[in-house]
Amino acid sequence: MTSLPFPPAPWRLAANQWVGVALLLSIVVFALAAPWLGDGDPSRQQLQRFLEAPSLLHPLGLDQLGRDMLVRLAHGTRLSLSLAVLSVASAAVAGSLLGLLAAWIGGCFERLLAAVADAVLALPGLLLVLLLAAFAPGGFWPLYAGISLALWVEYFRVVRAAARILLSSPQIEAARMLGFGTAYIVRHQVLPELYPPLLTLMRFGLAAAVLAMSALGFVGVGLQPPTPELGVMMIELLPYYHEAPWLIVAPVAVLFVMLLGLLLLSPQREPA
Template structure:
């Protein structure tokens, strides 16, 4: 029985990698392989069912759903990954700096993090989106500013016992500098936790972008985006239910893959 949990975790990880890999391939190669302009309208083909010409059918304006879905996956996943990685860099550096220096530096950084956390993350993104409606950079900046706090808190919590440990104290007595301590002691302790957090924050960013698109304060039409596609397809769910199923299933597959991949880290012995 002791080996059952690692085996189940390995299967979950493989399934997560498979789902994420499929979405990545679709996002990277889909627009090139499909070769159809996602904004091209053919009103005569309005609400065509899935077929050989259009594998996922067409929307009410006669646009290819498959082409729009591929560009939407590329946009949502790319923007979410960029925001998560951008948030991770300052968050980790500030978290390590807070644990390293302690005292007034740590108190100031903790107060800054608490101030950012007092504003709900999605509300912060909405505020930036309101300043520049429909602009990619506004959503990216809002997501990054709402995500860095989690990286700060996690890296600070992980770095504190490591820096106070015997191994780090011995390295300092032997004269090793900060770069060596960071590379030899801190990064190995931070890497597994940050990998899990990166998966969670990327999934959170994808969901946030979709939610903003649904309520109409994110990216604006005719930009292909998962949330926008859902709200565009919703009025036609009775006559063309396959339309809304496409972005919903893609979003579910992407988020499920991220969760399975992140969950693998948590069950490792």
């Protein structure tokens, strides 16, 4: 079977990838624990206790409105992960399916999809998100749609190129001549070869989605206060950096750990 030049056996992890898994698992556990941290309400205010320093009861202190920073951070992490996973999963499914169809059908259909993909790729990804977010400022679903539209092209291009190589291989031709159906060929001979590059793309896609969401929240065009989102928390807490630096360090640290975990999870090329 024709093999693609992508890392095989993505489940065999190197030492750096195990570190990435540990970091990501810690972030996921922290996000899932959000409803059980403190009183579980990220919007509860205690105005008389604003900018309170960390304590046993409030390990990350209270923000400028007296809200528990640990609770808000956990809910913000959960929101970022949910949006990133949903967006990347949608982009991966849509882009992969269109890439397979383009490679399989070919002709005018393939050229049309390739032209659409090139047109989308010509626009900066954040611009697409901004255009959709303009229809419903501060909404979750416009952000989801914009990030998904910005990411699907990469999956389409990679799957289309890889599938064209695979579908022209002698093994696929032999399977067709023996009467195997399209579904069987795709499931047993094409998809297994596509899993490694797709997993790599999804890792980088998750990092891009989390970073885009935080960046848009930070500049004020993503989710809006009082939503507990990492970028929103950063811009809200920035004016209080000198009085309570630990507050803004917390969301920055969570974002850093998330991105570092995804980066370490990516396979490293071995030197030639």
